[in-house]
Amino acid sequence: MTVMPNYKAFILFLLCAGFSQAQEVFDYHTIRGREAKGSLEGLYEGELLPRKSKNMREQGMRHYGPGWSGNSHLLWHGEFGDSIKTTIHFEEAGPYQVELRMTKAGDYGVCSIILNGKVLKEKVDLYSTKVELTPVINLGKLDLKAGDQQLEFKLTESNPKARPFRKNFYILGLDYIKFKSLKPPKKLTPKKIEKVEPEVLQKDLTLEKLQPLLNSYCINCHGGEKTKGRINLKEIHNKQGFLSNIKVTEKVYHALALSEMPPEDEKQPTTAERQQLTQLFRQYLDEHLKSNSQLKPTVMRRLNRYEYSNAVKDLLDLKGPVYPLPEIAIRAFPNYFNPASGKFPDSVRVGNRALGKNQVEQKILRGVVPFAIDLQAEHGFNNRGEELSISPIFLESIVKLSRSIVTSPDFNNYTRLYNSLFTAPKEASIEEQKTLGEKRLLPLLERAFRQRITDSIANRYINFFQRELDRTKSFESSMKSVIAGILASPRFIYIVESKREASEKELLSPYELAARLSFFLWSSIPDKELIKSARSGRLTTPSELKKQVERMIEDPKCQSLSQNFARQWLRLDQLITAVPDFDRFQTYYARIGCEQWKFGLQTMLEPLLLFESIMVEDRSIMLLVDSKYSYRTDEMESWYQDKVPFKNKGNRNRFNTFNQVFRKRSLSSRREGGIATTAATLTMTSSPLRTSPIIRGAWVATVLLNRPPPPPPDVVPEIEADDRKIEEKGLTIRERLKEHQENQSCASCHDKIDPLGFALESYDAVGRWRDQYSSGLKIDSSGKLFGKDFKDVIGLKNILLQEPQYFMRAFSEHLLSYALGRELALSDKPAVDLITKRVLAEHGKFSTVVLEITKSYPFLYKTNQQEPEK
Amino acid sequence: MILKNKTISRRTVLRGFGAAMALPFLEIMEKHGLSAKEPQSKPPVRAAFFYIPNGVVQKTWHPAETGKGYQLSPTLKPLESVRKKVSLYTKLDRIKVAGTDGHAQAGACWLSSAAPDELSPAGYPLKKTLDQIIASEAGKHTAFRSLELSCNPYEDNRESVYFDNISWYGHGHVARSMRDPNEVFNRLFATKEHADHASVLDLVKDDAKALNKDLGKIDRRKLDEYFDSVRTVERQIERIKERQTELDKLDLEAPAQPWQVLRRDEFIQVMGDLMILALQTDLTRVATMMTSPERWGSPLKVHGLFEKPIQHHGMTHNQGNERVRTDLQKLDQFHVEQFARLVKKMDAIQEGDSTLLDNMIFTLGSGISAGDLHVYTDLPTVIAGTGGGKISTDHHLKSKEGTPIANLFLSIAQIMGVKTDRFADSTGALNLS
Incomplete structure (x- = not known):
C-alpha cells in the first residue's frame, strides 16, 4: 500500500479549524533544529x-x-x-x-x-x-x-x-x-509546539444510521445499475461486509477523507455528513487492524551498487568510493556537507554528474568495474528484496569485483588500513603471521557481516586465510584473498535478519537494528561505535537508540539520504534524458567550442541542495513545498529572473562544465521555492515541444502526496506533440485534454490527476514562468485539492501548507518505505499515523521525521515469513 | 563484424558492420560440443529471441495472403532476401492481466505467457520464461546456461526493472540483461579471469549454506537464487576451463567503442554479433536480446533515420496521424532490417552441410501488438531458421482467432528438447512442420 492520507489530522482539522480559506499559513522557516556552530555563520x-x-x-x-x-x-x-x-x-x-x-x-x-x-x-x-x-x-x-x-x-x-x-x-x-x-541569537523554535489534542470520536456511528447518506451520495454510481470502479456499495451492506472487503473499505475511506468523492458535478455532502462517513469507515479500518496487525515481512535483500561501494569504502577505510557512480548527482569540491556544523554554506562549489562527462568516466581503482545498476521498484526505491536478485551474472560480477578491488594496482595507496591490516612485521614467522591475521580478521568480520561472529564463521575465514598463507607465503596476498572472499560473501552482500524462529512480532536483535539504521541513514555498514553499541546490547534501549540516531544524522555519511533517497524520490534521473526542442528552447543548450551542452542540466542540483540544506540545518520538510530561498548558479538565476536569460546568450558560451558555484538566493516571488516549481522538475515532466499536465500532475500526486495514479488504461489517445499546433485551433492544452476526456472512464481518473498539473501550466516546458501562452491565450491554472479551490500555483502551495499533514504523511511514507526496503501495507498505517502526528507537532522538523521512523513499530520489529495466504 | 585481413591476422574486431563472417569456427564445434558428450550426428539446435518494444504498426505489418507464396508486407520487406528461411505467424495472443503497467507486462511477461491467475507478488503474471525453461535443458551441455542482452541506449534510469528484461528465472528473479558489449565480450571470452574465481566461490558457498539455517521461508528462496547462481557459475568456470585453449585460438578483440557512442544500428549489430559468436562457438544455446527496452519515454536518436531524437512510445500513441504513422513504420522496418542482417550473418556460417541459421529458431517478436491500444492480441511474430529441419519456412501461418502464443512457445520448447506438453496457458502445440 502506498497511499495513506492522514485521517487523524484530517479529522482534527475538520473539528477544530474548519474550512476557512483565510487561514493563516504558518511560516515554516522559523523551524531550525540545529544552529550554526563555531565560526561558520556568516x-x-x-x-x-x-x-x-x-x-x-x-x-x-x-x-x-x-x-x-x-x-x-x-x-x-x-x-x-x-x-x-x-x-x-x-x-x-x-x-x-x-x-x-x-x-x-x-x-x-x-x-x-x-x-x-x-x-x-x-x-x-x-x-x-x-x-x-x-x-x-x-x-x-x-x-x-x-x-x-x-x-x-x-x-x-x-x-x-x-x-x-x-x-x-x-x-x-x-x-x-x-x-x-551581533543580534542576540534567536530562539530556535520560536513558536510553541502545539499539543495535538486527543481526537473526539463519535462512538455511536453505525452503518444503519448512515445508510441514508450513502444512498443519497454514493449508491447512484456505486450500486445497483452502475458500479463504477467496480465498487458496489449495495452488495456490501453491513459492517461484516466492509470488514471482509478491507480493500474496498480503504478506497471508500480515502475517497471520502480526501474529498475525492462524490465527483465535483454531483451532489455534495455537508461537512458534518462527510465527517461522519469518514469516521465510520475509519473505525472499520481500525477494527480490521486490531486483528490484522502483522507486518508485511521484509524480504532479505542484497546491497545495491551504491550501498556496496559505501560499505567497502567504510570497511576498508578507503579514501573515496570504489568505482565511479553515475547515479550520484552531486560531486563536492571540497565536501561542504557537514550536518554537525548546523550550517549549510551560503555558497557551494559542486560538480554535476549529468553535465560533466569526465566525472562519469573518471577512473578510481584501475581494473574495478561496478555491477549493473539496479533500477527502482515501481513507486519505490532500488532497495527492495523483491527486485534485487542474484543472478549468475551478478554473482560473476561480484566475485570479479571483490577480487579486483584488493588486487588493483592503486589499492594499497587508496586504503588507510594498508599498514595496519595488510602488512606483517618482516621478522614474523608464518605461525606468528597466522595469529596476527586471526586477530585482525575477527573485528573486521564482525563489522562486515553485522553480526556476532561465531566460531564456525570465524574459522571458515581464518582457515581460508591460513591455507592461502601456507600456499603463497605472502601475508599481504593472503589477506587480500580472504578479504575478497568477505566482500563476496552472502553475509556481506545480503542484509540478513534471522527469521527462522521469529514470531509474528519480534524485536530486531541489536545487530540487526544496527544494520537497519546504518543502511537507512548512511547506505552503508555500521561504524565501530554503532557495532559496539550493538555488541553490548544497549542499542535496543530507547535512550541509546535516540543517542545513536542523533549522532548518525550529524555524520556527513547521511548525505546518502540526498544522494540515494531524495534523488529517487524526486525521480530526478529523468532530467538526464529530457530533450527540450533545440530550436524552441535554445536557452536550455549552450555551445562550448563546437560542442553542444545541455546547460539546463545544471538545474538538477537545485532541489537536491534545498533538501540538503533542510537536513543540515534541521529545518522543516514543508520547505520542500514552499521555501523563501533556493540554491542556484549565477546562470540559473538569470534563467529564472531575466526575460532574455544570459544577457543575449553571453553567458551561455562560458559556463564551466566541470563545476559550478551554487549560491543561496532569497526568492522574490512565491512562484519559486520548494521542489515542484524548480526548473528540473518542470522540464523532466514536459515533452520536447510542450508541457505535459498529465505527467506533471502524476508527479505531484506521486511525489508530494504519495497517491500514485493507477497505470494508464489500454486505450490511450495521445494529443498533439506541439502546443503551437493545439493553439492554432484556438485551444489551450487544458481545453484540448478536456476534449479528449469526454469519455467518462478517462475523466474519473484525470479529474484527480490533471488539476495538479494544470496548476503548473504557468511554467513552460523548461520551467520558466510565463504570463500567457505564446499565442496569447490565457493560462488557466486553477483547480481543486482536498475539496478546496485554488486559482494558481501559489494557491496550491497554500493549501498544502495549510493542511501540512498530507505532505508530512506522504514524505514519512516515502522515507519509511525506503528505510524498510519494502512497500508499505495497511498494517503500517497505525505507525504512519503516529509518525505523522509527531511530525505535525514539530512542524515537520527533518530530524523528527527520522527519529520517529527509527522508533516506529515497523522499523524496530520483524515478522516471520509464513506463506502469504492465497 | 569485420575480418581485418585474413592473411595478416585472424583477429576479429566487433564493430557491428559487415555482412557476414566466415571464420573457421566449425572445427571448434566439431571438436567440442559434438564430440564426447553428445551423439556426433547433427549440430545442436539453438534458440534466440529478438525483442522489439512498443508493438508495431499493424496495418503495414500483416501480409494479406497466407500460406506459401504470400506477399511480404511493406514493413517486412527487408526479409526479402532470406524469406526462403523465414516463417511468419499471425493471430497469436497473450491474455493481459489488468492492474499492472501495460508496457512492463508486455516485455517482462512476453516469454512467460503465464496464465492470468499465476501472479507474482509484484502483480505480474511472471513465471520462469521460455528461454530459461529451454536453458534448463539445453544449458546442460554448454559453458553458459543462457545469454541475456539488451541494446538499451538510455543513460537515465527512468523505468523499473520490468521494462528492461524479458528473461526471468522465476518470480521476482530477473535474469538481468547486459547492455555493455564490452562486458558481454569479457564474460564470454576472457577465460583466465573465470578460473581465478573458483576458490572464492568455495568459500562463500560454505558460508551461504550455514546462513540458510537462520532464514525464514521467503528469505530462503532468496538465498536459493544465490545457490543457483553459484552452481551456474561453477559450471561455467569448469566448462570454460575445458575450452580455454580453443577459445584462445580465436584471437578475438573486444568491441572497439563504448556503447554510449554507438549508432543505433551498430549497437544492435554488435550485440547481435556477440550473440551469434556465442551460439556459433556453442558457448550457449539460448539467447535473448532486446533491441531497446519497453516504453522508456526518453528521446532516442536513431541515426540515419530521423533528424531529431524520437520518442518511440509517444509515437505509437500518435499513429492516428499519418505522418507519425509513416515514421513509425520506418522504425518498425528498421528493426526488421536489423533482424534480417543478423539472419543473413547466421546463414553465412557453415555447419557441416547446413548453416547456423538452419540449426536456429530465431524468433522476432513483441509482447504488445500495437502501442496505441496496449493490447496483446495478434502479436507480431517471425521465426528465422528451421530448428534443424523441424520448422517449415517460406510461409505465413494464420492461426484461429484466440490462439495463445504459448502454443507456439510450447512447440519451440519441444523442438529444443524440453519434455512437456504444456507451457504457461497453452492449449496445445502449434504445428510448425
Whole structure:
C-alpha cells in the first residue's frame, strides 16, 4: 500500500479549524533544529563570491599551506586605482562584526577596503617575502541594511620592496570575509509546539444510521445499475461486509477523507455528513487492524551498487568510493556537507554528474568495474528484496569485483588500513603471521557481516586465510584473498535478519537494528561505535537508540539520504534524458567550442541542495513545498529572473562544465521555492515541444502526496506533440485534454490527476514562468485539492501548507518505505499515523521525521515469513 | 563484424558492420560440443529471441495472403532476401492481466505467457520464461546456461526493472540483461579471469549454506537464487576451463567503442554479433536480446533515420496521424532490417552441410501488438531458421482467432528438447512442420 492520507489530522482539522480559506499559513522557516556552530555563520569564501570585475579568479592554495579557508582564495591583479568589486547578500539588517583575511606575497599590492562606498581600512599592505595569510583584519562593528552589500578592494600603491606582476600589475588575494551578526541569537523554535489534542470520536456511528447518506451520495454510481470502479456499495451492506472487503473499505475511506468523492458535478455532502462517513469507515479500518496487525515481512535483500561501494569504502577505510557512480548527482569540491556544523554554506562549489562527462568516466581503482545498476521498484526505491536478485551474472560480477578491488594496482595507496591490516612485521614467522591475521580478521568480520561472529564463521575465514598463507607465503596476498572472499560473501552482500524462529512480532536483535539504521541513514555498514553499541546490547534501549540516531544524522555519511533517497524520490534521473526542442528552447543548450551542452542540466542540483540544506540545518520538510530561498548558479538565476536569460546568450558560451558555484538566493516571488516549481522538475515532466499536465500532475500526486495514479488504461489517445499546433485551433492544452476526456472512464481518473498539473501550466516546458501562452491565450491554472479551490500555483502551495499533514504523511511514507526496503501495507498505517502526528507537532522538523521512523513499530520489529495466504 | 585481413591476422574486431563472417569456427564445434558428450550426428539446435518494444504498426505489418507464396508486407520487406528461411505467424495472443503497467507486462511477461491467475507478488503474471525453461535443458551441455542482452541506449534510469528484461528465472528473479558489449565480450571470452574465481566461490558457498539455517521461508528462496547462481557459475568456470585453449585460438578483440557512442544500428549489430559468436562457438544455446527496452519515454536518436531524437512510445500513441504513422513504420522496418542482417550473418556460417541459421529458431517478436491500444492480441511474430529441419519456412501461418502464443512457445520448447506438453496457458502445440 502506498497511499495513506492522514485521517487523524484530517479529522482534527475538520473539528477544530474548519474550512476557512483565510487561514493563516504558518511560516515554516522559523523551524531550525540545529544552529550554526563555531565560526561558520556568516563566513563567505573569497573564491566563491560573485565576480563583478575583470581578472578575478580562484587560486588553489593547498600547496602553500593548510591555513586557507576552503583551500583556495580569490585572486585578482590590476593597476593602481583599479578595484575588485563583489556583492554579498543577506536578509537581515542589524549590527555585524566584520572581519576578513587576505593573502600576502612578493608581488602583492597595498589596498583600501571599502564597504557600501565607505572606506573602512586604508593602506593594507599585502607585501611579504613568502606566501602567507594576513592576521585576521578586523573592520569593526557596523550597522548594515538588509540586501546586497557592495564590497570593494581598491589597489592604491605598492610596498617599495614588492616587485610587479607581469610588469605593470600588482595582486590582491582574499581568503574570506565574515559578517557575524551581533543580534542576540534567536530562539530556535520560536513558536510553541502545539499539543495535538486527543481526537473526539463519535462512538455511536453505525452503518444503519448512515445508510441514508450513502444512498443519497454514493449508491447512484456505486450500486445497483452502475458500479463504477467496480465498487458496489449495495452488495456490501453491513459492517461484516466492509470488514471482509478491507480493500474496498480503504478506497471508500480515502475517497471520502480526501474529498475525492462524490465527483465535483454531483451532489455534495455537508461537512458534518462527510465527517461522519469518514469516521465510520475509519473505525472499520481500525477494527480490521486490531486483528490484522502483522507486518508485511521484509524480504532479505542484497546491497545495491551504491550501498556496496559505501560499505567497502567504510570497511576498508578507503579514501573515496570504489568505482565511479553515475547515479550520484552531486560531486563536492571540497565536501561542504557537514550536518554537525548546523550550517549549510551560503555558497557551494559542486560538480554535476549529468553535465560533466569526465566525472562519469573518471577512473578510481584501475581494473574495478561496478555491477549493473539496479533500477527502482515501481513507486519505490532500488532497495527492495523483491527486485534485487542474484543472478549468475551478478554473482560473476561480484566475485570479479571483490577480487579486483584488493588486487588493483592503486589499492594499497587508496586504503588507510594498508599498514595496519595488510602488512606483517618482516621478522614474523608464518605461525606468528597466522595469529596476527586471526586477530585482525575477527573485528573486521564482525563489522562486515553485522553480526556476532561465531566460531564456525570465524574459522571458515581464518582457515581460508591460513591455507592461502601456507600456499603463497605472502601475508599481504593472503589477506587480500580472504578479504575478497568477505566482500563476496552472502553475509556481506545480503542484509540478513534471522527469521527462522521469529514470531509474528519480534524485536530486531541489536545487530540487526544496527544494520537497519546504518543502511537507512548512511547506505552503508555500521561504524565501530554503532557495532559496539550493538555488541553490548544497549542499542535496543530507547535512550541509546535516540543517542545513536542523533549522532548518525550529524555524520556527513547521511548525505546518502540526498544522494540515494531524495534523488529517487524526486525521480530526478529523468532530467538526464529530457530533450527540450533545440530550436524552441535554445536557452536550455549552450555551445562550448563546437560542442553542444545541455546547460539546463545544471538545474538538477537545485532541489537536491534545498533538501540538503533542510537536513543540515534541521529545518522543516514543508520547505520542500514552499521555501523563501533556493540554491542556484549565477546562470540559473538569470534563467529564472531575466526575460532574455544570459544577457543575449553571453553567458551561455562560458559556463564551466566541470563545476559550478551554487549560491543561496532569497526568492522574490512565491512562484519559486520548494521542489515542484524548480526548473528540473518542470522540464523532466514536459515533452520536447510542450508541457505535459498529465505527467506533471502524476508527479505531484506521486511525489508530494504519495497517491500514485493507477497505470494508464489500454486505450490511450495521445494529443498533439506541439502546443503551437493545439493553439492554432484556438485551444489551450487544458481545453484540448478536456476534449479528449469526454469519455467518462478517462475523466474519473484525470479529474484527480490533471488539476495538479494544470496548476503548473504557468511554467513552460523548461520551467520558466510565463504570463500567457505564446499565442496569447490565457493560462488557466486553477483547480481543486482536498475539496478546496485554488486559482494558481501559489494557491496550491497554500493549501498544502495549510493542511501540512498530507505532505508530512506522504514524505514519512516515502522515507519509511525506503528505510524498510519494502512497500508499505495497511498494517503500517497505525505507525504512519503516529509518525505523522509527531511530525505535525514539530512542524515537520527533518530530524523528527527520522527519529520517529527509527522508533516506529515497523522499523524496530520483524515478522516471520509464513506463506502469504492465497 | 569485420575480418581485418585474413592473411595478416585472424583477429576479429566487433564493430557491428559487415555482412557476414566466415571464420573457421566449425572445427571448434566439431571438436567440442559434438564430440564426447553428445551423439556426433547433427549440430545442436539453438534458440534466440529478438525483442522489439512498443508493438508495431499493424496495418503495414500483416501480409494479406497466407500460406506459401504470400506477399511480404511493406514493413517486412527487408526479409526479402532470406524469406526462403523465414516463417511468419499471425493471430497469436497473450491474455493481459489488468492492474499492472501495460508496457512492463508486455516485455517482462512476453516469454512467460503465464496464465492470468499465476501472479507474482509484484502483480505480474511472471513465471520462469521460455528461454530459461529451454536453458534448463539445453544449458546442460554448454559453458553458459543462457545469454541475456539488451541494446538499451538510455543513460537515465527512468523505468523499473520490468521494462528492461524479458528473461526471468522465476518470480521476482530477473535474469538481468547486459547492455555493455564490452562486458558481454569479457564474460564470454576472457577465460583466465573465470578460473581465478573458483576458490572464492568455495568459500562463500560454505558460508551461504550455514546462513540458510537462520532464514525464514521467503528469505530462503532468496538465498536459493544465490545457490543457483553459484552452481551456474561453477559450471561455467569448469566448462570454460575445458575450452580455454580453443577459445584462445580465436584471437578475438573486444568491441572497439563504448556503447554510449554507438549508432543505433551498430549497437544492435554488435550485440547481435556477440550473440551469434556465442551460439556459433556453442558457448550457449539460448539467447535473448532486446533491441531497446519497453516504453522508456526518453528521446532516442536513431541515426540515419530521423533528424531529431524520437520518442518511440509517444509515437505509437500518435499513429492516428499519418505522418507519425509513416515514421513509425520506418522504425518498425528498421528493426526488421536489423533482424534480417543478423539472419543473413547466421546463414553465412557453415555447419557441416547446413548453416547456423538452419540449426536456429530465431524468433522476432513483441509482447504488445500495437502501442496505441496496449493490447496483446495478434502479436507480431517471425521465426528465422528451421530448428534443424523441424520448422517449415517460406510461409505465413494464420492461426484461429484466440490462439495463445504459448502454443507456439510450447512447440519451440519441444523442438529444443524440453519434455512437456504444456507451457504457461497453452492449449496445445502449434504445428510448425
